[in-house]
Amino acid sequence: MANKNVGAVMVVGGGIAGIGAALDLADSGYFVYLVEKSPGIGGTMAQLDKTFPTNDCAMCILSPKLVECGRHLNIELLTLSEVTSVTGSAGDFTVEVLKRARYIDPDKCIACGSCTEKCPRKADSEFDAGMGKRKAAYIKYAQTVPLKYVIDGSQCIYIQKGRCKACEKFCPTGAINFEDKDETLTFHVGSVILAPGFSTFDPKPFDFFGYGRIPDLVTSLEYERLLSANGPCMGHLVRPSDHREPKKIAWIQCVGSRSTNRCNNTYCSSVCCMYALKQALVTSEHLTGGNAELSIFYMDMRSHGKEFERVYETAKQKGVRFVRARPHTILPGRSDLGLSMVYATEQGEQINESFDMAILSVGLEAPPDAQNICKMLGIEQNKFRFVKTSCLDPVKTSREGIYATGVITGPKDIPQAVVESSAAAAQSARSLADVRGTLAKKKQYPPELDVLGQDPRIGVFVCSCGINIAGTVDVKAVTEYAKTLPGVVFAENNLFTCSTDTQKLISQIIRENNLNRVVIAACTPRTHEPMFQDTLKESGLNGYLVEMANIRNQNSWVHQSEPQKATAKAKKQVAMAVAQVAGSRPLANITVEVVPRALVVGGGLAGLVTSLTLADQGFETVLVEKEQKLGGNALHINTTWQGEPVGGFLADLIKKVENHPKISVSKQTSILSATGSVGHFSTSISVNGQSSSVDHGIAVFATGGQESRPEEYLYGQDSRVHTHLEFDALLAGGDAVDKAQSFAFIQCVGSREPQRPYCSRVCCTHTVKGAIAVRKKNPDSSVFVFYRDIRTYGEREDLYTEARNLGVIFVRYSLDSKPQVFVEDGALYIKAMDHVLQMPIQLEVDHLVLAAAIVPRQENQGLVDLYKCGLNADGFLNEAHPKLRPVDMSVEGLFIAGLCHYPKPVEESIAQAQAAASRAAVVLSKKTLMLSGKISKHNRDICMSCLACFRACPYGSPFIDKDGRVSHNEVKCTGCGICAGVCPAKAFQVENYRDDQILAMVDSYTKDLWENAPAR
């Protein structure tokens, strides 16, 4: 290598995909510049109300990630910034970034909100998708990171007209800077990850939708804002026209997707079916009365992800109406209230129906500047302007050292974007393995003071949070009250306790007053506790000696109309926090030495990719495979959906893995037992009957899945009936296809049935690929596909279109009238109802291909028993969180890739395998792991071994020891406190949440009540 690599990476785009890549890299030894065009990170996910399939609040799960990015020592946020040029080559790029003027000095801004309050200029809020207003001086949203205000120069009256400066007058810290100028910054990085996201399809130019003219017709993103608690109607859903609750609501699917005539977006946007289902389900929760009439107008329902089909079934059960139609004319209702639309039913009847409100399920598009970005970076795009990638290296762009993740490479949902972001991090780290840790910073703290045995000297800091708290709670009175509490030697009120200035002030006060405990009465510890812990550590105190009283989220925000009671409650909250912290003890973090070795279980495509991605980063890897041969299912796959041949790629991959000095491959191997936890697992394996033991820091499960053996449609009884993989073999060799006249495919064989309620995701694409191959090879043949919903999601939709153009005939069936397959006089027949003719049809076919379900392997249960990880109801291994932790398992240090997680095509398996390597590298790149000291401690002397903890602990940390009594493995403990809750002997106590502290809190709460209580 001529140039020396640079141990820093630039991530372009601060949405969830960019954030994921940035955190993975920053956590595994690289310095990251995170470039975001808007004033704050979070992207589209921050705008969403809930997320499918779990209906988790989007902001609640995203916000901790935002905070982590904002606080990370090895992430530099560059907001209001755009990359303008990238020169140099992989390993050493020079990147120029245009950083636009903020007009507010972020070092001085304490986010008090005065500028926004005084700013006279209103503009449409981009964050609220135009459904609400913001000022020219504003923040994107309350939880935005960085929490720094910005002035929109294009709207600001002073900047545009030279008069106003109201914000400057009222800013308490002099942060307004109208002299601020755009600047160009230069950075050196080893690689670039592109994650600029997407824009939603704009229906305005297409007048038949009536969008823009009909007030009660909104896009799905606008509807998210209407539903959202931090949106323009604060979660109380009303329609735009008359601000009344809509009762009858319609969703129109495929607006700007699967659309050849009206726009060129012939692809499927992959996410709209699921978000419409989610919105419909969430809508009924938002409306009072519960008599909502919800209808979804769709073409094919595409619920092809893990647990998605169950959401579809739930929606059907809850009375959501599904209409297979594409409304063609939408007209405003009388007095512009509501709307009416015309659609044709499947029976050919034309119906005109009125609704209170309708939502256009708009598709995803490459952002408008995608063209410029790609041109500037010198990377290729595909015909839809998405960044061109290969199925065999799904995050690699056409320029070496530049990777892409998220919707910029094609429509996808959040979990897939998160998977790809980790994959991009892995590929970056792989190319920069030699410079890991060279630019990453490490924080140093002063030595810790010994406060054990000292009487508590508590300092209380009461935050005004601008007007957030002080607007409702009398913070001065709370501060004065705090001074009277036992152990408190100092109390003061701050405008913003979390501001950087205040941190310095707190440090100074701690030293001057010899404080040994601190209470912060402000907001939630979820976002802010780590920061205050850090402030204590910088002041020489143990970080666990701080407690927070949440007088904002749990008080001022919910008691705005009752300020007196709110103040009384705030006093109680502070008193309780003081009582708790008085009993807090300095805690030591647990350190675990990391065994620098990975165990990869399964030598199929996913396992091979994970192994190679880890080994190329220098991590020793043990790959175990139960069969004699590596390759798994991929050995039987001819090509990817994009037509890339799999065979050569796989052979090359196997060769690389088998010859890699860092990989030891162990075939015909099974797992016997396992012990340990993150950082130091020990697994005993049996190789050809010989048992041995492997110590490893992490494990990746890539045990695969398999094509099921159908039990219907004469499979196994007639040699003309095949599964997909069997038919692929026929296609690949011999003349069986050329000789035959007619072919049929039946979809959903064993999938989406009551006994196996999930969609196998890959079969629709597999079928259309097969049908195309047949028609091309044998143009005189006839090909029929019997299907329920065609689910060629994303750009795979083009294959479906191509198949239809080639004359493949698609016949839809429903679960209660499945096709019948029979043999008569030696001929193979299929009988079914044709949905277009509305008549039964009967065909004679030479070959029948069954799209057999992809099923999990039985071995998964064994892994669950040994490693205590989770399995879903269908038998697939479970991820820690379906949205934001799609590669981690619930047990720390275990990761998941490929079909054992859920059926998925080659490109998604590869991405997840690379992602698993990235997540694993976060652990393996460290010599030691620091685990929280806030865990449960076990006192074996007073333990009665009643086994309540043993039965209740979800992490398996209590165990029956060699004496037959209960002991505790602290490394597995997360401090959740369930054991302490159930232990009748109080042998378990969570550090700093001990019972004596809780009781002291209860007593501090009841004390005044007691004193003020009227005598009996």
Added chain:
Amino acid sequence: MIVGKQKPIDDIWEMISGYQKVLVFGCNTCVAVCHQGGNKEAEILASLLRMRATQEGAGIQIKNGGIERQCEHEFFESARDDIEWADAVLSLACGVGVQFIAGKYPAKVALPGLDTLFMGDVQAPGLLTEACQGCGKCILHLTAGICPISRCAKRIMNGPCGGSTKGKCEINKELDCAWQLILDRLEALGRLDEYERVIPVKDWSTERAGGPRKLVMDKEAS
């Protein structure tokens, strides 16, 4: 172990009203394992009662305490001051403990905080079932390890009665017929011939019918 169930808080509140100083007193053995009357439960209950006192403006002082077992003199030493302070002791022990306090401290009022239920086992977390009635003469060697005294409603000794239907008892469709269980188990053990043996009429004098019982161990053994 001895299984009990804490009385409803309203009943307890009514019981302690009228006293000035109440000690909520845990017993940290059997009733602690069944999560009803241990020292921790005493702490929780005392806290609840203090809140109630505050809410109702009642001038009752409530303390909590507890010892390892309320059925042995020696353990009470550590609780002497607490008991001295109180004018009523709300014992969370089984009936044995409550009576032990009443007997040991003639000047104090002993109140039961628990309903003592039975001697039982922990089938699953939160599920305790009765398995022994202390009849004084164990016959489990004759009945395949399943006790017809505690588990048959009629406590009969030689096979099921006419009320046994499809393996269930006539008093409750959920309840297994103990004799069906005995038969099934004998069969599984290949010892069905033992069922032929007639068990003689049970001597109930060793049970409660013979009056309160007593065990006197010889000096060396105790």
